[in-house]
Amino acid sequence: MKKILTGISFFHSLVFYAQSDHNKAVLSDITEKVKSYYIDKEAYKKVDSLFHNESKKGSFNSLSKKDFAALLTQKLRININDKHFFVKYLENYSPKKAVSEKEREEENNSHNRLENFGFENVLRLEGNIGYINFKGFASPQSSEKTLAAAMNFIANTHSLIIDLRENGGGDNEMLLLFCSYFFDKKTALYTTYLRNKDETVINSTQSEVSGQKYLHKKVYILTSKKSFSAAEGFAYFLQEHKLAEVIGEKTEGAANPVDHFIIQNQYLLLVPAGQIKSFISHKNWEHTGVTPDQEVKAGDALKVAHLKILKNILKTETKTELSIPEIKNLIDKLEQ
Structure with a gap:
């Protein structure tokens, strides 16, 4: 029984270290892209520090690749204060040949x-x-x-x-x-x-x-x-x-x-x-x-815009397919 448990433990260790190496490579590549491309030339230092601290705390351990990507997105957006940052796991992705x-x-x-x-x-x-x-x-x-x-x-x-x-x-x-x-x-x-x-x-x-x-x-x-x-x-x-x-x-x-x-x-x-x-x-x-x-409120925006236009039609006497009584009736319906 001891040998079986030891074998399982060894297997789990291999998985853990493989995942850890994978995560390190991903974090390193992301930091490098931020360093080379992000509009703020100094922001990569924040990213490097963020990734180091989160790795030390074990925040990325035992996460699926999808959840790892989602957490990276969240951490980058909050710590760099930029909602355009986005990381997504590409399931079954394979590099494609050069296309026109x-x-x-x-x-x-x-x-x-x-x-x-x-x-x-x-x-x-x-x-x-x-x-x-x-x-x-x-x-x-x-x-x-x-x-x-x-x-x-x-x-x-x-x-x-x-x-x-x-x-x-x-x-x-x-x-x-x-x-x-x-x-x-x-x-x-x-x-x-x-x-x-x-x-x-x-x-x-x-x-x-x-x-x-x-x-x-x-x-x-x-x-x-x-x-x-x-x-x-x-x-x-x-x-x-x-x-x-x-x-x-x-x-x-x-x-x-x-x-x-x-x-x-x-x-x-x-x-x-x-x-x-x-x-x-x-x-x-x-x-x-x-x-x-x-x-x-977003849910009221269309009604508010429609009402505004209809009232302006009455004010400016703009000709439409509706008579003045019909426009007033439509306004009453929208305001109810």
Whole structure:
């Protein structure tokens, strides 16, 4: 019996040391990526100290790889105070052969197409009001036609509501393309400083787009605490340029762009590797979030925006498909 227990104990020791070596390699690689890419050049010292202390306490012992990744995400976000940090275990991941840009784009398209490139639905609400429920910024190469179709659909409305309450962000170029529909000419919105390359890039809207631009009309953007990254940027820049009113909850505050890395062929790591600055304020929404023009609970934001538009229709005597009594009746229903 003693020999069996000793054998089991020896096996457990092998597993423990193998896991320990694995964890050390992962932590070392993450620290190195932070040192080379993170926007704050000194932050890697905090990361190194964090990992050393947590390893000494045994925080990473006996965790599954999935839980290990989740704990790393939590620790990095809290200790570095940056919600863009992310670590995910890639189950059954295997390094792929080098693929062309076209093949990579098609692979991304296959996934994003299943979610209609973030466009959940596009509607015309009573009172001739456009409504776009947009949940994510896929690449503009894949999303351009769907975006154009959505904007063409709402082109004849007199006001527009863009719902970003469940939008977790995404592609920076798609952010610029969507913004382009609300600017009458090419406009420089912000700069991006890329630390690893030590260069600054100017980010501008496009003068021409595939669909119809939505100019000189009322635009309302709905936000929640889930609105993140590019979704925050969209609200921030249209609000800053006085092209839209933001209604809903203050957002989380994640402005800086990220780079993606594969760690030990098993984990995806996102590291904030740049810093953006608005051309108007020379600031961004990092840590502060986007403050709505009208702060209400996320669940009430759509109703509040709809009511605001309907009341403005009465005030300005804007012609719609509804008569004045019908508009007043609709207002009464929404207020109940």
